[in-house]
Structure formats: structure tokens, C-alpha cells
Amino acid sequence: MAETISTAATAPPIANPGAAAPKVTVRQLHKVYGPRAAAHVALAGIDLTVRQGEFLVLLGPSGCGKTTLLRCIAGLEQPDLGEIEIDGDPVFAAKRRLYVPPEKRHLSMVFQSYALWPHMRVANNIAYPLRNRGIAASLIAERVNNVLRLVGLEALAKNYPGELSGGQQQRVALARAIVGEPGLILFDEPLSNLDARVRDHLRVQLLALQKSLAFAALYVTHDQAEAMALADRVVVMNQGNIAQIGTPTELYHRPNSRFVAAFLGNPNEIEGSVIGIEGPYHRVRTRIGDVFATGDRATLQTGTAVTILFRPEQCGLVAEERAGPNRFAARLVRSQFLGGSVEQVVEAGGYSLIVRTTSGWANEPGARLWLVIPPDHVFAFAGGAAT
Amino acid sequence: MIQSFAARGTVRAGLHAVTPAIWATLILLVSLLAYPLVVAIVDLARSSAGAATDIDAAWADGSLVAVMLNTAGVVVAATLFALIVGLGLAWVNERTDAGLPILGELLPLAPLLMPPIAGVMGWCVLLDPSVGYINLLVRNALIIVGVELSSGPLNIYSATGLVSVTALYLVPYTYLVVSAGLRRLDPGLEEASRIAGAGLARTLFRITLPSIAPAITAAALLSVIGGLGLFSVPVVIGTGARIDVLSVYIFRLIQNFPPQTGFALVLAAGMVTVVQAVLILQRVLVPGSRHAAIGGRGQRHSRISLGRWRIAARLITSGYLGATAILPLIGLIVVSSQSFWTPRINWRTLSLEQYRFVLFENGPTSQALINSLVLAVVAATAVMLIAGLVMIRTRFASGLARYIANVVTSLPATVPHTVIGLAMLLAFSLPPFRLYGSTAILLLAYVVIALPYAGQTASTGANAIGRELGDASRVFGAGSTRTFWRILLPLALPALVAGWSIVFIHTAGELTASALLSGTANPVVGRILMDLWNYGSFPQVAALALVMTAINAVFIGIILGVGRRIAAG
Ligand SMILES: Nc1ncnc2c1ncn2[C@@H]1O[C@H](COP(=O)(O)OP(=O)(O)OP(=O)(O)O)[C@@H](O)[C@H]1O
Ligand SMILES: [Mg+2]
Numbered sequence: 001m002a003e004t005i006s007t008a009a010t011a012p013p014i015a016n017p018g019a020a021a022p023k024v025t026v027r028q029l030h031k032v033y034g035p036r037a038a039a040h041v042a043l044a045g046i047d048l049t050v051r052q053g054e055f056l057v058l059l060g061p062s063g064c065g066k067t068t069l070l071r072c073i074a075g076l077e078q079p080d081l082g083e084i085e086i087d088g089d090p091v092f093a094a095k096r097r098l099y100v101p102p103e104k105r106h107l108s109m110v111f112q113s114y115a116l117w118p119h120m121r122v123a124n125n126i127a128y129p130l131r132n133r134g135i136a137a138s139l140i141a142e143r144v145n146n147v148l149r150l151v152g153l154e155a156l157a158k159n160y161p162g163e164l165s166g167g168q169q170q171r172v173a174l175a176r177a178i179v180g181e182p183g184l185i186l187f188d189e190p191l192s193n194l195d196a197r198v199r200d201h202l203r204v205q206l207l208a209l210q211k212s213l214a215f216a217a218l219y220v221t222h223d224q225a226e227a228m229a230l231a232d233r234v235v236v237m238n239q240g241n242i243a244q245i246g247t248p249t250e251l252y253h254r255p256n257s258r259f260v261a262a263f264l265g266n267p268n269e270i271e272g273s274v275i276g277i278e279g280p281y282h283r284v285r286t287r288i289g290d291v292f293a294t295g296d297r298a299t300l301q302t303g304t305a306v307t308i309l310f311r312p313e314q315c316g317l318v319a320e321e322r323a324g325p326n327r328f329a330a331r332l333v334r335s336q337f338l339g340g341s342v343e344q345v346v347e348a349g350g351y352s353l354i355v356r357t358t359s360g361w362a363n364e365p366g367a368r369l370w371l372v373i374p375p376d377h378v379f380a381f382a383g384g385a386a387t
Numbered sequence: 388m389i390q391s392f393a394a395r396g397t398v399r400a401g402l403h404a405v406t407p408a409i410w411a412t413l414i415l416l417v418s419l420l421a422y423p424l425v426v427a428i429v430d431l432a433r434s435s436a437g438a439a440t441d442i443d444a445a446w447a448d449g450s451l452v453a454v455m456l457n458t459a460g461v462v463v464a465a466t467l468f469a470l471i472v473g474l475g476l477a478w479v480n481e482r483t484d485a486g487l488p489i490l491g492e493l494l495p496l497a498p499l500l501m502p503p504i505a506g507v508m509g510w511c512v513l514l515d516p517s518v519g520y521i522n523l524l525v526r527n528a529l530i531i532v533g534v535e536l537s538s539g540p541l542n543i544y545s546a547t548g549l550v551s552v553t554a555l556y557l558v559p560y561t562y563l564v565v566s567a568g569l570r571r572l573d574p575g576l577e578e579a580s581r582i583a584g585a586g587l588a589r590t591l592f593r594i595t596l597p598s599i600a601p602a603i604t605a606a607a608l609l610s611v612i613g614g615l616g617l618f619s620v621p622v623v624i625g626t627g628a629r630i631d632v633l634s635v636y637i638f639r640l641i642q643n644f645p646p647q648t649g650f651a652l653v654l655a656a657g658m659v660t661v662v663q664a665v666l667i668l669q670r671v672l673v674p675g676s677r678h679a680a681i682g683g684r685g686q687r688h689s690r691i692s693l694g695r696w697r698i699a700a701r702l703i704t705s706g707y708l709g710a711t712a713i714l715p716l717i718g719l720i721v722v723s724s725q726s727f728w729t730p731r732i733n734w735r736t737l738s739l740e741q742y743r744f745v746l747f748e749n750g751p752t753s754q755a756l757i758n759s760l761v762l763a764v765v766a767a768t769a770v771m772l773i774a775g776l777v778m779i780r781t782r783f784a785s786g787l788a789r790y791i792a793n794v795v796t797s798l799p800a801t802v803p804h805t806v807i808g809l810a811m812l813l814a815f816s817l818p819p820f821r822l823y824g825s826t827a828i829l830l831l832a833y834v835v836i837a838l839p840y841a842g843q844t845a846s847t848g849a850n851a852i853g854r855e856l857g858d859a860s861r862v863f864g865a866g867s868t869r870t871f872w873r874i875l876l877p878l879a880l881p882a883l884v885a886g887w888s889i890v891f892i893h894t895a896g897e898l899t900a901s902a903l904l905s906g907t908a909n910p911v912v913g914r915i916l917m918d919l920w921n922y923g924s925f926p927q928v929a930a931l932a933l934v935m936t937a938i939n940a941v942f943i944g945i946i947l948g949v950g951r952r953i954a955a956g
Contacts, residue, residue: 071858074858075862076858076862101866101867102858102862103865105862106864107862109858111858111859113853113855115855115856115858115859117874118878119877119878128860128865132864133864180864
């Protein structure tokens with residue numbers, strides 16, 4: 001990272017071979033809120049690239065700095081340190097005191113509150129970005145009608161935002177964001193205020209729009225399912241830092257930290273210590289038995305105290321004893337039918353563990369069972385269990 | 388991290404940067420108040436010798452002591468009166484099932500219907516001991532039962548009259564503050580008390596009132612400040628009753644020949660000191676917004692059921708509103724239709740003659756009307772534009788800029804209007820301004836006086852604008868100027884229109900500062916009404932007052948309409 005900042009000011013970014021050219025490049029971005037005495041670090045050195053036409057999702061717990069990062073890129077907030085480039089042009093550079101205001105950055109944004117102007121009709125809300133560019137009125141009308149049709153709101157063009165439902169308002173906000181055909185749209189939890197059905201519907205619509213209009217999307221959410229469904233790549237943030245960047249499957253199957261593993265899919269956690277390395281796996285001694293787990297060779301050596309994590313949906317429960325790795329005696333505490341799956345709570349080695357299976361309704365509470373965890377899906381990370 | 392701190396403050400092109408123009412405006416506003424005050428203080432120091440002899444004389448003949456005692460007595464008694472009435476109205480309206488939502492809307496507006504001086508004159512027309520219409524009615528009724536009186540039985544020109552009418556003008560202050568306190572009070576407190584077995588009265592006195600003690604204190608202090616500054620009521624009623632209070636006494640000192648400016652300044656300084664002391668007291672007794680969040684939940688669980696008393700309570704509250712707003716109006720209407728104010732209303736000679744006279748034939752009155760309306764339009768427009776600009780542009784700016792904007796606009800509220808008028812008179816009559824007798828000096832005074840109202844309404848309007856609405860405009864390609872005109876200003880407009888109307892009404896009927904600053908060369912309605920009253924031209928006073936009332940009514944309608952729109956939107 002240290003090299004990035006020293007070279008970035010002079011050398012243009014080198015496009016990743018095989019990947020699209022970067023739409024946005026963020027380097028070493030810092031943002032601190034509040035007076036010096038009570039400073040709060042919202043961004044602690046973010047490096048990030050959004051490629052042309054890419055759907056990049058920022059995922060992280062509340063307060064980790066997602067909105068701040070988005071607002072910095074939009075120009076609504078001034079970072080304290082670092083650089084931002086859009087289409088290769090610097091729009092913010094702390095060292096050079098360069099700050100390009102939002103109206104000159106040629107991007108658009110969908111706000112969490114929708115931010116529709118209540119004193120303007122729907123059509124005027126949507127026309128606003130075009131009017132600011134001095135486009136001919138006839139052309140504006142045509143473009144507005146086109147996007148209204150695209151989001152299915154032709155009938156409501158003359159209404160005021162206050163007369164629309166939440167889902168309709170969201171689609172107006174979307175229409176306003178796409179009408180200027182921007183190369184980049186920022187989304188700040190655009191679906192979080194909607195009920196589940198509208199949200200699912202809009203999510204599909206949004207993805208289709210993004211693919212057909214081919215804009216780059218930087219999308220903030222703290223809903224991991226939403227992130228997985230939308231993203232080409234996901235950026236997991238934690239306390240002003242980037243924890244990991246990767247495709248949804250990469251993050252899911254190869255989390256690089258306990259934070260990422262824990263954030264994606266509420267895994268079971270068990271403490272133990274490494275007693276050896278066998279083949280590709282670490283052998284971890286725990287209270288439920290010896291567990292074979294995947295871990296980092298460089299850092300996890302024999303004797304390291306670790307926590308192992310595995311997801312409820314990636315383990316199984318069987319009734320008959322059979323030889324094999326990662327099979328542990330367990331007792332069924334209770335099971336709960338969830339429609340598509342069955343969630344079962346088992347007790348093993350004093351831990352209460354959750355197992356999600358698609359079948360296995362047959363067992364009674366108290367039944368003696370075997371917990372099976374494929375070693376590829378057990379992650380070992382250094383350190384004790386989360387408190 | 389140290390590095391990042393070093394970098395802070397270097398990149399300062401600022402999205403919401405406060406432009407130099409805003410700072411310049413703020414500085415201009417401060418100097419508009421500060422310059423006259425400084426001149427007054429310098430003047431005070433210079434004329435202290437002359438003032439000393441005047442003060443000694445006034446001390447010796449006892450008039451100074453009398454003025455002090457009168458002022459204290461009237462303000463304290465009227466405040467107590469206003470507190471009781473305000474509390475009663477607020478409790479019925481906010482806490483019981485006898486509440487009328489319209490009352491809360493109309494009560495603070497009722498005193499705006501007529502210029503204050505006109506309202507006071509309306510009460511005099513009703514309660515004059517010999518020719519007051521209510522007294523006439525009462526005397527006629529008494530004749531039936533065999534009692535014959537030549538005057539009275541009620542006399543507005545008395546200490547009771549002065550205190551009562553003063554209180555009437557203070558009730559809106561106390562009502563507003565107390566009802567806001569009651570609205571925020573968690574009804575659960577009262578419900579718990581009732582469940583614990585306490586009755587209605589016990590709950591009221593042991594739970595409700597102690598819980599809103601901070602609001603009651605604030606209301607009392609506000610009322611004391613309002614009462615001290617009040618001029619219209621004592622100049623008419625106090626003069627008739629030969630009870631001089633401070634605001635009127637200062638006015639007389641300036642009107643005397645030669646004017647006793649030094650003495651007036653000493654008293655004005657005393658007045659300012661008292662007001663500042665009360666404000667400090669308020670800050671100590673009512674610390675900040677800690678009490679503002681008593682309950683915090685908007686919804687009301689249940690209102691106290693008054694049972695049989697509900698109708699009575701409703702009659703009393705709406706009767707109060709109706710009587711205080713409408714009775715003086717009726718009195719004035721009757722007088723204005725006669726050629727003389729006589730006990731016997733001659734129904735055959737009713738005419739609009741007086742209106743024709745004050746509007747078209749009498750030079751001073753028509754000139755005063757024009758001056759007042761023009762000044763009110765100009766002052767309201769200027770002050771709302773300034774306040775709107777400052778409040779909206781500092782809405783999203785740094786905390787400091789917002790704080791300064793709020794302080795600057797609310798400063799004049801802490802200086803009694805008599806003092807503002809006096810300081811303006813001294814500062815702007817001198818070279819290089821030489822504005823004495825001009826409408827410009829009135830305009831300056833009106834702008835300063837109106838600044839707190841304007842700042843208040845403008846910041847209410849600005850604060851209601853969500854941050855993301857302005858942000859969105861910037862992201863979608865509008866610069867800060869365009870965002871201001873296309874998004875922020877239209878969104879704040881309803882509040883600005885309401886504020887404009889309030890400023891217009893206050894300015895068009897202003898008397899306290901105008902009494903000092905307006906003369907034959909620059910007549911305004913407030914001053915002319917006072918002079919006509921003193922000359923005994925009562926029908927003309929009434930006609931001119933009613934013309935103003937009609938104009939005010941239109942603007943009150945606008946305020947109400949806009950208020951509804953804000954509430955609905
Ligand atoms: N204007 C501000 N002043 C001071 N602190 C702020 C400000 N805006 C954000 N913060 C702080 O910065 C941190 C990051 O805030 P941010 O809004 O970026 O979080 P977020 O990831 O978007 O969270 P959420 O998911 O809740 O929206 C938070 O701890 C927040 O309290
Ligand atoms: Mg956020």
C-alpha cells in the first residue's frame with residue numbers, strides 16, 4: 001500500500017490486463033469526523049477500484065464507513081487524505097488540494113432517503129439532471145418519457161413524490177439516476193426502506209437495468225444476501241478498513257479473516273489449538289474432538305490458539321456411525337422447520353451448534369447423531385472466540 | 388493519523404462553505420445593532436453630568452421612584468395574571484378532552500389582528516368609565532334593578548385596567564411556552580398518578596405542574612421581558628390612569644423640550660440591564676434543551692375526561708379567544724361609524740365618512756398609511772431575504788457558522804424596542820447619516836426589530852430541509868447557487884412566507900420604536916393613531932385602526948394557510 005501512494009500521484013493507473021479499465025480509483029482515503037480531541041476515524045485508508053460496467057457492492061456492519069466512502073466519491077464529503085480518480089481524472093487529491101465539487105463529477109446517486117424533491121412533479125424530478133446540462137427541452141421530454149417507461153411509471157409523471165408509494169418513489173429515484181446515462185451510479189442502501197417483496201422485485205429490475213445500460217454501480221448495503229445476489233465483486237468493510245475484496249463465491253468459500261467469515265452467514269465457532277498439519281489441512285484439537293480445518297500455512301503453526309468456523313448449511317447430521325474425518329458425536333436439542341430447510345440445534349462438546357439441512361425432519365430431540373463437517377468448509381483463524 | 392490531521396484544513400474549497408457574502412451580511416447585521424448601541428453608550432458617558440441633575444430632580448419629586456414601582460408592579464402582576472390564564476388555556480387545550488385544535492392555532496395570532504395600539508384603544512372604547520360601551524350596557528341594566536350610576540362601574544384607566552390589558556398581551560407568550568411543555572410531557576406520568584389513586588386536581592398540582600416547572604419558569608421570564616418592553620398599552624391606558632411605566636417615561640423624556648436624552652439613556656441602560664439579568668436567570672433556571680425531551684413521543688395516549696365540565700371548559704376557552712379578539716373590534720367599528728364618540732349611538736348617522744376622511748382627505752393619515760405599508764413590505768422582504776439567505780446557506784455549514792447566524796439574528800430580541808428606537812435615534816440623527824425624520828431611519832429600526840422573528844421562521848424552514856435533498860441536487864449537476872434557487876429556497880418558501888406575513892403585520896402597526904423615530908415628516912400608522920387619540924379624534928382613530936385590521940386579517944389568513952400546507956406536506 002505504501003508504494004501505491006507514492007507512485008499514484010505521478011504515474012497513471014495501469015489497467016489490470018484482462019479486466020475493464022477502472023471507472024473509479026480510490027487510494028489511501030482517510031476521513032476523520034469531529035474535533036481533534038474526539039476524532040472519529042470513519043475511513044482509515046481505503047484502496048479500491050471500480051471497473052467500467054462493474055457491479056461492486058460495499059458490504060459491512062452499521063457504522064463501518066460505507067456511506068462516508070460513497071459520499072467522498074460523490075464529492076459530498078471531503079476526505080482528509082488520499083486520492084480519488086474518476087475515468088482516470090483526479091477529482092480529489094489531498095496533497096494537491098484538489099477538490100472537484102459533486103456537480104462536476106458527472107456521476108449519479110440513489111439516496112437511502114430517495115431524496116426526491118417534494119416541490120417538483122415526478123417528471124421534473126427526473127428531468128432535473130438533464131436541465132442542469134442545458135439540453136434542449138424537446139430532447140429532455142423524450143428522455144424522461146423513455147426512462148419513465150423503463151421503470152414502469154409512465155402513468156405517474158404528473159404526480160408529486162408525496163403521492164407515491166415507497167417502491168414507486170424508489171423507482172423515480174432510479175429513473176433520475178439513469179436518465180443522464182452516467183457511467184457510474186452510487187447506491188446507498190436503496191432498498192432498505194422497502195418491504196421484502198418489493199425489494200426482491202426491484203433488485204431483479206435493478207440488475208437487469210445495470211446489465212443493459214452497462215453503467216458501473218457502487219452499491220452500499222449491509223444485507224449480505226442482497227450483496228451476493230447483485231455483486232460482480234463484493235467489498236467487505238470493517239471499521240473504516242477494507243477487510244476483503246472478491247467475487248461472492250470467493251468471499252463465501254475463502255474468507256481471508258474471521259470477520260469476513262463471520263459476517264457472511266452466521267457460522268458456528270469453536271475454540272481450539274493447532275496440533276499438527278496433515279496434508280492440506282490443519283488438525284485442531286477442540287472440545288468436540290479433533291477437527292481438520294483449512295487455514296493459513298504461514299501463520300497457523302502447531303500450538304497456535306485458533307477459532308474454527310463452519311456454516312450451518314455446510315455440515316450434515318447422520319444417524320449411523322461411519323468412519324471418516326470430521327465426524328463428531330452430537331445430541332439433537334431441537335429442530336425447527338423453516339420451509340425450504342430444517343434448522344437443527346445440536347449439542348457437542350458443550351457447544352450449542354446450528355446445522356441447516358434440507359431434510360432430516362425424522363429425528364426426535366435427544367437423539368444421538370453424528371455431525372459431519374467437510375474439512376474444506378471449516379476455516380481456522382488465529383485467536384480466541386468472539387465475545 | 389497525525390499526517391491526516393495535518394492535511395485537514397488544507398483542502399477547503401468546501402461543499403457547504405460559507406461564502407464571504409454571508410459573512411459580510413452577518414457583520415452588517417451585527418453593526419446595524421451594535422453601532423447605535425455604541426453611540427448610545429458614548430453619548431451616555433458624555434451627557435452624564437446633565438443626566439445627574441435631571442435624575443436628582445426626578446428623584447427629589449418622587450417621580451422616578453414611582454415609575455420604578457409602577458413598572459415592577461404592573462409587570463409582575465400582569466405576568467402572574469398571564470401565567471394563570473395561559474396555563475389554564477394550555478391545560479384544557481393540550482390535556483383534556485375539551486381541547487380545540489383551532490385554539491392553539493389562533494390564540495398566538497389573535498393579538499396580531501389589530502395593531503397593538505388599536506387593540507388597546509378598542510378596550511378603552513368599551514371600558515371608558517363615562518362613555519365606554521360595556522359600561523353603558525351595564526349601567527342601563529342596573530337602572531332596571533333600580534341602581535343609577537353616572538359613570539363606571541368599570542374603569543379601564545386604573546391600575547387594574549392597566550394590569551389586565553397588559554396581561555392580555557402577555558398571554559400568547561405564556562400559552563405558547565406552557566402548551567409546548569405540556570405537549571412534550573409523557574402522558575404516562577399523569578396516567579400513573581391516576582392509577583396510583585390521585586384525583587384530577589392532585590395529579591394536576593402534584594405531577595403535571597411540577598413536571599413542566601421549567602416551561603412555566605421560561606414562560607414567566609419571557610412574559611416579564613415582554614411586559615417591560617410593552618409600550619402601546621401603558622401609553623394609552625397608563626396615561627389615562629396617570630400611571631407612568633418605564634417605557635413611556637423614557638418616551639416622555641425624549642419628547643420634552645429640551646429632550647432629557649442623558650436621563651433617558653440612563654433609564655434605557657437600566658432597562659437593558661434588567662432584561663439581560665432576566666435572560667441570564669432564564670439560562671440558569673431553565674438549562675438548555677434538557678427539559679425539552681421530557682417524553683419525546685409525539686402521540687397522546689389519552690386525554691383527561693372532564694365529563695360534565697367539558698362543555699363549560701370549551702365555552703370558556705373559545706369565549707376567551709372570541710372576546711379578546713372580537714370585543715375591541717366591535718367597539719372600534721361602532722365608534723368609526725359615528726362622527727363623535729358619544730354614549731348614544733345614533734343609528735341614523737352611521738356612515739363610512741370617517742374611512743373616506745382618513746384614507747383620502749386627511750393628508751397625514753393617508754401619508755402614514757402609505758408609509759407604513761411601504762415600509763412594512765420593504766422591511767419584511769428585506770429581512771426575510773437576508774434571514775432566508777443566511778439560514779439556508781448556513782444550514783449545512785459548519786456548526787460555528789450556524790451558531791453565529793443564530794446568535795446574530797436573535798440578538799435584537801434581548802434589547803427592548805424602546806432602547807432600540809432610542810439608540811437608532813441618537814446614532815442616525817447625527818452626521819454622517821442625518822436620517823432624523825426620514826423613512827430610512829424607520830426602515831433600519833424595523834429591520835433590526837424584525838430580525839429575531841425572521842431568523843426564527845427562516846431557520847425553522849431551513850432546518851426542515853433534509854440534507855440529502857440538497858446533496859442530490861449537487862450530484863445531479865447543479866452548482867451551489869442553482870441548488871439554492873431551484874431546491875432549497877422553494878422548499879423553505881412556505882416558512883419564509885409565513886415569516887414575511889408576521890414581520891409585515893408587526894412592522895405595519897409598530898409603535899414602540901416609531902413613537903421615537905416618526906414625526907410629522909415621516910408619519911406612520913402607529914404614531915398617527917397615538918396622536919389622533921391624544922387629540923381626541925376617536926372616530927378617525929377607529930377608522931384607521933380598522934383599515935389596518937382588515938389588512939392584517941388578510942395576512943393572518945396567509946399564515947394559517949401556509950401553516951396548514953407545512954403541516955400537510
Ligand atoms: N457528519 C458526521 N459527523 C460525525 N461523525 C460521522 C458523521 N457521519 C458519519 N459519522 C461517523 O462515521 C462513521 C461511519 O459512518 P457511515 O455513515 O459511513 O456508516 P455506514 O457504514 O454507512 O453505516 P450504516 O450502515 O449505519 O449506514 C460512523 O461511526 C458515524 O458515526
Ligand atoms: Mg450508511
